[in-house]
Amino acid sequence: MDGIDPSVPPSGPGCADCEAADPPGWWVHLRRCARCGQVGCCDSSPSQHASAHAAATGHNVVRSYEPGEAWFWDYTAETMYEQGPELAAPAHRPLDQGVPGPTDRVPLDWRRHLHR
Template identity: 75%
Template sequence: MEGIDPEVPPSGPGCADCTTADPPSWWFHLRRCGQCGHIGCCDSSPNQHASAHHAATGHRFVRSFEPGEEWFWDYAEQVLHEQGPPLAAPVHRPLEQGAPAPADRVPADWKRQLHR
């Protein structure tokens, strides 16, 4: 798939933008940019950093960075692809991380803060 670099590793174990925000924020689920490996939070998350990354860079594809999920989303065509090329490890967030995360930043009313 053009626009996916399978050799680029993920930028880290969590949303790069939530982690560097001031103050740091939290996320629900994670998405990995297929072109540069940037990890951003999903559109249900309060900050929607994966979509913001696409808007800023034009990088077309994201893959779920959740355990057991291998699908890709194509922002350009607004199409879900059940499978795509294998990507460099790791292919999902750390299992012990959980969702939402990081645990010490998740507010008690986190479910009310999700975008639907």
């Protein structure tokens, strides 16, 4: 897994691109770029920002940003790694943040918006 910088902290508690959207978006699960710390939404989420970030920047490795998960995914190799280097804290989204989240932005019919 090349291109990992364990010293870079995550960009924030949620998907940076969903937060910056107008209106702000929502996500199912979060992924953290292992090179620059950009937090993005997973491929099941409506906007799929984590994989878009990987495609746009060449930062091909993400780590789950979910509590209790420490796996990595390499978009280029299409390979999951059960473990890898310890990354700068925090290791996951806030525990009080809902899934999907943020709770106040998730539509009632959210399941219809999922990518499978």
